[in-house]
Amino acid sequence: MSARRPSRFRLGGRRYSPAASLALAAPFLLLVAIIFILPLATLLHESLFVPAPTTEHYARAFAEPVYLRVMLRTLRIAALVTALALLLAWPMAWVMSRSRGLGLALLAAAVLLPLWTSVLVRTYAWMVLLQRNGVVNQLLQQLGLTEAPIRLLYTEGAVVLAMAHVLLPFMVLPIYSALKGIPEDYPRAAQMLGASPWATFREVIWPLALPGVTSGCLMVFLLALGFFVTPALIGGPQQMMIATLVSQQVREMLDWPFAGALVGILLVFVLALTLLFKRAVRLDRFVGSA
């Protein structure tokens, strides 16, 4: 995000003065202070100082098996979603990086349209497909795989599948932009020197694609950890993830301190991952492409 070619942005050697720069940034800072920092600080304050300075709300999240199970399920589902998304994204990103014209346009549209279609629309589509008398069950019966409709909704498999579908564009785009940067000569040269396709992949392509893969995996894992809409609707109470638990604490139990503690735990996790992989968080990949 820092200026890559700073010399180009000096206006005749002059840059805006600190005062003018601050004035330009002021509306942003003011809005973010009221709508971003203040709410989060208030919520975390609830979790640590209500009714008195305490860590009991945090301890409760780890002490009670019900909550521990929700947190472990959240981690497991996020990991599974990331793995499935990577598996699906790789061939797509690879073929995209090697095509031009109409083929590229079709593949790019397939990635960008879901990215900008409402999450609710896509989640609803999965609910229609997976319900008891839905298309998937009809298909399974016609193929003779099951005799009676089986329960697909409210299972962990359904949650993982739908979330991987919803988050897939966030995996494809960074991998695509990494793969596009690999000149076609490199794998060809490796093969001419006698490397097998597998060796070419392992020694040439994978290392060069790794920054994109890391970036995609991090984005998908982070988004999956805090995902609300899809798990709440497709998983139901049986497959509760941490976001649904937070919502339940706020809306049904009115237990703000505990909800604050759950948010605090989630935030620590997310911030630690972000700082660990600071360079992998690249928004420009998602805005530059449309």
Added chain:
Amino acid sequence: MSAARTHNRAGRMALNAAAYAVTVFLLLPTLIIAPMSVGPERLLSFPPKGFSLRWYAAYFEDSDWLRATLFSAEAGLISAVCATLIGTMLALALVRGRLPGKGFIELLVIGPVIVPHIALAVAMFLVFEQLRLTGTLLGFAMAHTVLALPFVVFTVLAALYRFDVDLERAALSCGAGPIRAFRHVTLPLIAPGLVSAALFAFIISFDEAVVSFFISDLDRKTLPRKMFEDIDFNISPTLAAVATMLTALTILALLLGYGLKRSLERRARAAGTAPDPGP
């Protein structure tokens, strides 16, 4: 050698097949709703058993749906204008200014993307109750502006990096004041970026579900919140009609944005300046 080549070709075909299978996986769930939405029966089926627009009529005859749509459109327009304005100012300060605490501000920009929306939504719910912002247009506009700002700032930053500063310098040395130079030289050249940014911001606001879920109230709610309630209550066929219209609208918006961006770029080129095609 030829064995290796056959092997390669088989591998390439397998990869292509996999890529197109994933394409189908990506598009099918959303697109299959369209034919299902014109089925006449309460139970949605594929293929539809007949043709009927009754679920579309159900949407247009329900004032609750229409009010929610209008409210979302208002919030989306205000958020798009505010986010583009505030985001452009910040991007200018980041690229051309001397900003104290720049690293911290950059962290703040990316904040609303990194922090899970559920955390923000619940936190805003808590504060908005006290500030009496729940269910108000002002509340939604501010919340959605914050959520859209990261995407706006990054889009405008990309446009500014692509912009050739020598052009503005030339205007300045020809006697234009800094504001005039910005308005007549810089602004038209970064306009395509601003259009994309505003479009992103509108779509983000219009589709935003999680924060809306918490800061709506009974009579002031956005379209996603109304959809959420209906999905949770029963998988009603009206939703299939709404989902189809929303998907069509998204396709239209993306095409429109693309076309507008292209025509602005053409005009900028025709003005005798060729903007860098970018990376």
